[in-house]
Amino acid sequence: MIVKTLAFGACLLLAGCAGASGQEPVKEAAGRFLGALASGDHRSACALLAPRARESWTPEPCERGLAGANVPGGTPETVSIWSEEAQVKTARDTLFLHESSTGWVITGAGCRHRNEQVYDCAVGGP
16 A cells, blocks of 8 residues: 555656546547548648647648658557656657647657657657
8 A cells, every 4th residue: 555655646746647547638639640640631630730830831731741741650559648748659659749728739740769858750849
């Protein structure tokens, strides 16, 4: 009992822990984005991007920019949440999300680990 309480207390202090139910909306948002990309529905994928990520191709339309981006896709496997920010990993990709007033939106996709704390992303960025 004490070990569980200590682990829970440490989890709250680090603010990086979320229960499975807290992870589901993040996993679903990433899955919808990756599914839209996989089916070639770039308009729907663009609608799931945060405004800052969506505007990264201006003046070119988001759909065209996203079609040319190198986003490997895949199925969401692991989710990490820190307050209003989240990271989702697939077998070949890392995505970053932000919880907005309308739900979880993609802020970065097609992200590759450059060093311990920095990612280079094909779409947006963390």
